[in-house]
Amino acid sequence: MRKLAVLCVGALGLILLTGCGDDNAAPARDRTPTIVTGPGPAAPALVPPGLHEQAPPKREDNSGAEPTSTRKEVVTGSVEITADAPVTAAGTIIDQVRAAGGRVDSRTEQPGTDDTEPSATLVVRLPADKTDAFIAGLGGVGQITRVTTNRDDVTMHWEDLDARIKALQASVDRLRGLIAGATTTSDLIAAEQALSSRQGELDSLTAQKRRLDDQVALSTLTIDVTTDHKNSGDDPDNFWDGIVSGWNSLVDWLQDAMVFSGKAIPWLGFLAVVAAVLWGIVRLVRRRKPTPGAGESAPEPVSSASDGAETSAGGKSADGGKGDDQAEQP
Structure with a gap:
């Protein structure tokens, strides 16, 4: 009997354990499909946080790249190059x-002379997208000593011109329609005057936009090509070259002195003529001016003459007196 009771209890325990295992397994199988095939709102909970936040900015960046491609820039610059033969x-x-x-x-272009060195200056227009590559290729022509580039953003100005042109074009079209349907002469004249004014403004803006498009499409570069002063070969490198250079400088100085003398001879002749004329004028003035000695000796003869006259008069009176006495004596 005890064995039978133990067997019954063991069988009952196995039954209970088997039932519990089925109950625990069944929810596990039910939960697995729930995660995979559950309703739509539950799925996003499995996505790592931040993925939905990062995706929209990427679409915004892609959409925002279009305005960058339509940016309008005017490229200008200057390049300085040294070369052995600037003209070439x-x-x-x-x-x-x-x-x-x-x-x-x-x-x-300026070829080299004795006083000046050769040089060349170019103003070129290039496609804006090829400017950088062109400047880099100038290194094969000579040594690039300086590069300056400037990019001026004219997008707002270009868009303003484009909007004003479209508005004026629409206004011109409407005025042409009014002219075509005008019934009175006054309406026709007023519409034609307005059309003339709008058409002139439209042509001016169109020309400005065309010029701006040309500046945007083609960059402007100023290229200066000169010689290298250090490698020009004018400075002597040894004693014999120093002697030759000194002799050449002496010959050049003598030539310059002869040229200066030739230029100075006409001036010396002119100055000599001017000096002779001035000397003649001074001598003429001196001759006409009386000397102080001649002015003082002039009155002396007059005084001596007057004294002689008085003496003669006194003598006559004395003689006359004597005559009277002699006349009285007889």
Whole structure:
């Protein structure tokens, strides 16, 4: 009997354990489908936080990249290059400009002389997107000593011109429609006057926009090509070159002195003539002016003459007195 009771209890325990295992397993199988095939709102809870927040900014960046591509810039700059033969280097630069699809607006070349060194100056227009590559390619022509570039953003100005042109174009179209449907002469004249004013303003804005488009499409570069003073070869390197350089400088000085003498001879002759004229005028003035000695001796003869006259008069009176006495004596 005890064995039977133990067997019954063991069988009952196994039954209970099996039932509990089924109850625990069944919810686990039920929960697994719930996670996978559950309703839509529960799915986002499994996504790591921040993914939904990062996605919209990427779409905004992609959409915001379009205004950057339509940015309008006017590119200007200057480049300074040193080369052994500036004129030849300028010709090479012009070939590179034409190969890049640009043009040359200004060209100034100065061959070397005894007093000046050779140089060349170019003003070129290049496609804006090829400017940087063109400047980098100038290193094969000579040594680049200075590069300056400036990018001026004219997007707002370009958009303003474009909007005003569209508005004026619409106004011109409406005025043309009014002219076509005008019934009175006064209405026709007023519409034509308004159309003339609007058309003139439209043409001016269109020309400004065309010029701005040209400045945006083509950059402007000023290129100066000169020689390298350090490697010009004018300074002597040894004793014999110093002697030759000194002799050449002496010959140059003598030539300059002869040229100066030739220029000075006409001036010396002119100064000599002027000095002779002035000396003649001074001598003439001196001759006409009386001397102090001549002025004092002039009155003396007059006084002596008057004294002689008085003496003679006294003598006559004395003689006359004597005559009277002699006349009285007889």
